[in-house]
Amino acid sequence: MRLLTVLCFCLFATSFVSAQNEGYAETTVLAHQAQETTYDADLGLHRGRERTLLGDLDLSGAWGGPTYNYSMTGDDWALVRGGFGGLEFGEEFFLGYGGWKGRESFTVDNPTDASPDFQFQHSGFILAYSPLSDKVIHPRITTIIGPGKIDINPQFVPAGEDSRDRMLVGQAMVGFELNLFQWFRLGVDGGYRFASGVDTPTITAQDVSGTVLQIEARFGFSW
Numbered sequence: 001m002r003l004l005t006v007l008c009f010c011l012f013a014t015s016f017v018s019a020q021n022e023g024y025a026e027t028t029v030l031a032h033q034a035q036e037t038t039y040d041a042d043l044g045l046h047r048g049r050e051r052t053l054l055g056d057l058d059l060s061g062a063w064g065g066p067t068y069n070y071s072m073t074g075d076d077w078a079l080v081r082g083g084f085g086g087l088e089f090g091e092e093f094f095l096g097y098g099g100w101k102g103r104e105s106f107t108v109d110n111p112t113d114a115s116p117d118f119q120f121q122h123s124g125f126i127l128a129y130s131p132l133s134d135k136v137i138h139p140r141i142t143t144i145i146g147p148g149k150i151d152i153n154p155q156f157v158p159a160g161e162d163s164r165d166r167m168l169v170g171q172a173m174v175g176f177e178l179n180l181f182q183w184f185r186l187g188v189d190g191g192y193r194f195a196s197g198v199d200t201p202t203i204t205a206q207d208v209s210g211t212v213l214q215i216e217a218r219f220g221f222s223w
Contacts, residue, residue: 061088063185063220067100071120071193072210074107084126084216091133091222098144099123105153108207116156116202122148122169136179140187144171148195150208167197167205171212185218 064085070077081103086096101121108115124146132138148169157163173191180186195208 057090057093059087059089060091061220061222062086063088063094063218064096065217065219067098067214067216069100069212069214071102071106071212073120074109074111074115074207076107078102078104078106078120080120080212082123086126088220088222092130094126094128094130096126097123097146098126106150106208108203114156116152118153118203119151120148120208122146124169124171130177133177133179138177138179140175140177140189142171142173142175142189142191145169148208150198150200150203152200152203156202161201165198165200165203167195167199167208169208170194170196173212173214175214177218183219183221187214187216187218189214189216 062085064083066083067081069080071080079102080100082098082100084096084098086094088094099121100123102119105117106120107117124144126142126144128140128142130138130140146169147166149164149166152163152165154163171191171193173189175187175189175191177185177187189212191212191214193209193212195205198205198208
């Protein structure tokens with residue numbers, strides 16, 4: 001009887017230890033599989049998504065409006081008027097397009113009685129950055145690049161020569177923006193306009209380039 005009791009106890013102990021070992025092994029395998037699944041998911045996420053300049057920013061608004069600026073030309077200033085429209089990303093970046101045309105004649109630097117005057121207009125893509133855009137008054141940095149053209153007054157164009165010339169125009173400005181209402185902002189900027197590719201005997205890229213002082217009304221909304 002005593003021997004039977006010892007044998008039963010040994011059988012029970014052996015079964016208990018075996019069950020414990022099998023449960024531990026199964027738990028280890030499941031944990032390892034879960035870890036591999038998480039690693040594969042993370043790896044797939046990192047492999048499948050590339051970071052881009054604007055791709056990680058959400059579309060947050062749409063804005064547009066008129067622009068008025070005074071551009072330095074020769075020894076004077078000329079009014080340039082136009083408009084723009086575009087989309088806002090992440091409440092700080094703006095990407096749009098606009099066009100502007102001089103309402104007064106431009107003149108060359110150091111003009112004389114024989115110097116020509118000309119009409120100027122340009123258009124281009126707009127990229128603007130407005131940090132702290134939730135503040136009532138906040139800074140704004142704007143760049144514009146696109147095509148431009150000039151039309152020289154015909155009386156200064158020799159016979160047989162073209163009175164029109166096309167070029168590349170860039171504009172860089174820094175200023176402040178005032179949030180008057182949720183749908184209306186007012187911007188005041190100052191900067192410089194650059195021109196490249198001017199090819200006329202009487203007008204140079206320096207004549208087209210100049211300081212810019214600008215006021216811009218922006219209508220739209222951010223969501």
